[in-house]
Amino acid sequence: MSRPYIARVEGEKLHRRTFDVLVLGGGIAGLTAAISAARRWRVGLLTKAGFDDTTTFLAQGGIAAALGESDSPELHFEDTVQAGAGLCDENAVRVLVNEGPGRVRELMEICPHFDRVDGEIVLGREGAHSVARVVHAGGDATGSEVSSALAEAAKVGSRVQLYENEFVIDLLTLDGRCVGALSMSLDDGQLTLNVAMVTILATGGAGQVYGRTTNPAVATGDGIAMAYRAGAAIRGLEFVQFHPTGLAVEGQETVLLVTEALRGEGAYLRNKAGERFMERYDPRAELAARDVVVRGMVAEMRREKSESVCLDATHLDPGMLARRFPTVSAGVALHGLALARDLIPVAPVCHYFIGGVVTDVWGRTSVPGLYASGEVSSTGVHGANRLASNSLLEGLVFSERVVRDLDRYIGSLGEDVRRLRFALPQGDAEPRDGVDAAAARSALTTTMLRRAGVLRDEAGLRAAIVELRRLTSDLAFPRMGVAEYEALNLLTLGTQIAKSALLREESRGVHLREDFPERDDANWRRHITLRLPATQREELSTTGRREAST
Template sequence: MKTHLFIIGSGVAGLTLAVKFAERFPKKKITIVTKGDADESNTKYAQGGVAVVLDEKTDSFQKHIEDTLIAGDGLCDKAVVDMVITEGPKRLKELMVWGAQFDVDKTGNLDLGKEGGHSQYRVVHHKDITGYEIERALLSRVHQLENISLLPHHFAIDLITEHQLKQVSKNITCYGAYVLNQKNGEILTIQAESTVLAAGGIGRVYGHTTNPTIATGDGIAMAYRAKARIKDMEFVQFHPTALYSNQEGSAFLISEAVRGFGAYLRTKNGNRFMLTYDDRAELASRDIVSQCIDNELKKSGESCVYLDCTHLDLEAFKCHFPNIYQTCLENNIDISKNWIPVVPASHYLCGGIEVDAQGKTSITNLFACGECTRTGLHGANRLASNSLLEALVYAHNIYKYHCGNSMIYKEQIIPSWNDDGTNIPKEHIVIKHNLKELQSLMRDYVGIVRSNYRLNKAITHLDVIYKEVEELYRVSKISTTLCELRNMINVAHLIIGQSLNRKENKGGYYNIDNL
């Protein structure tokens, strides 16, 4: 299969790029593959919103820039921060033109929220399901454009470069990817002039995460195996307030906007502990709040802390956070009477595939945008609601690059996927066992607070898992679960290795041996 633009991922980054490209180049073919349903992505679960400066009487680009730089703890790229934040209002207006609807106040103006790390009210939202609304609007527009082919339940296995072509070259070029049709098991060879990784985050590497089950770091792992530059993988952001549960797997997110609305964090005995850690209390940045919760749990031996909403206006809370209110009720939590039990959970990766301002990676004809990238915007810690903004801006920048530059592309005879000598694995328990081992290893040894001892132990344990899974991969027919596990192992290796290389604590990275 040949296509002009090949996009891996169907979140806000990938869909925004597809829509822009399709409208500008109606005779060019765009192909999007996504391993889940068309709307399944980290975007769909983004509750907070899009941080943009809309009212310069009460806010300013400079204030938003300063808040971003403070959260990033000295590791942001200032030029990137300036570019993304000043572009924000234009990109938001485009979303609204495409049909995305956001909450308005009594005067008819956009109702702006405030989240941790923000000095002003500037978060545009749709109730507490902003990502869901953006995804709905973008998919609706995608389906109206005839030159876009969206293929759900198609899993990208590996990028095609000189390695698959048995060629030796100093400059690596991407020619497309091998893709598994999960419905019939066929492996497609998709050849493209430009390939874009918009494959989302890595939350499932930790098991306990606010991300959906599809967040297995596939884009980063594929880029890593293709020898693209990967940077800042040590900066895993843990969201401070995921709903506590004894069950493993995806955790329900209690949006940071709830604390912006006035909720308090308390220990089991009622102590409002954030007041003793930071002048901003519950509205400190995520890295600080998560580390403080982690410290309180270690001191007390308890399994969770609590979010107290009992003093808030109940009707206003239900209006702003209907999904959160209903989910709490379904878990026998009446927020007017009961505190919500919460714990930090893996939420967002600030590092990833290194890209320039146009979204170009270190591999020719390979671009990337969204959470799988390291743009320089977030530095050591992402400011709340800057992620959807980043995805919108970088999708636009990749589009602009294609408008002004012709792709230098050499036709290649690409071999079909070769699975000679492989069999359908009979021992699926090997995959399940190693997945649990990996997730447990990452939570216990590579969590919110790290140490050189635990990180070195993690490398030793990960090596055992890696060897067993690679052996299974060599003899097995391709399956999504096996490829996902392989990708998560690659991602874990990058997180651990780059953690050990960081010799100072910054933002979301905290190592007790760096004190």
């Protein structure tokens, strides 16, 4: 797994497309970047599924921005940095909170369905926000409203060339910079070299590493893994945010998120004995930061030897619950539950990847020509614990900044890479027997949940690394298809999560070590950054004459 190209290309005829700007991913980060870049550049956007099959589409609570009269970017900054547990990049947070309100107002022009009362935008309250500042659409259907509006704007109102069902396998690098990506059509298996002056990675997170997740099936961490193979620095992989309130019932493919906004409206957490317990762990009780709530829940679950606690909204107005939370109401109803009537069983569930591909405040990664935005990136705004509803905002703000930086980067290019002809290096994945991709994924998710989940320790993490290495070397390649590529990417991510979690000998934010329960600022107020050694990186070579830029 040390080779940068996992694609196996054996004599197939490669198609070729050329763009000024290539965007990978069709969630809020990818669509925002593509729509904005297409005002000036020739843009192609590839996504491995449809536009309604993204994490963005599932978002419920909303988007945080200092829009209210009692709010300010300074207050939003303080809340974000406080939640981030000492690891936020304060420059990046300033960019987020200062530029956020403007970006959200622009989004409201594309997506007119944000909730209002008497013409005034409604602001919701969520955990660890000191004031109500979360705008939402369709009650708790913010993600689907925003995704649909952005996808429509890309399809109808922009010149972006859109390719759905196009799986990106590898990034292409030449002379140390990124010049596009190799993709495979999921309709007919056709491989295509997508050559571009700039590539924007917006492939989202990796919740599928844990199997039990609120993330959709597409969240397999492909972007982080391919950027790592291409030589980009990645960091913070030990910071996996487990959301406190995933619906804890059997038989869900994607775990239903019981949104934090319910606690914002006054819902309680109760243990199996029926007691509210969060007050014992934090004065903010149910509205403490997510990591604090998760710790409280896990302590109660252990004490009671139970698999879940309960969310109690039965004292709240049934009309408000139905109006404000249609998605959660419909989701729990599938399991015979009603918010206004029943205690809802909930347990922590893998939800969000704080770590990712390192970027600066312009979305630039450590590989020239490769930008990253959205959940795939590590801009530094979340520190060691993401504040609720800051991630949609991060995608909006940093995608727009990426586009503002394109002129500068493209102007600095010495040649027109779009004209070059490339020879792909051979991948190292020779056909072989072994554990098939489905079995490897199942073993991976079991290992990750058991050994590198909410609570971690040295023995478990060491065992996880050994098991994941074994799975990686035993993975069978009867042929290379999406299942095999995704399994390789997930194993890469799992291994890097376990390695980073083992290195960080403290508990901070969402990273909880039972053998190092305290936060250790003296030794660990710093990031763990991983980068493939230069000797293991491999690049494209050009075939034919290189031409100067015209």
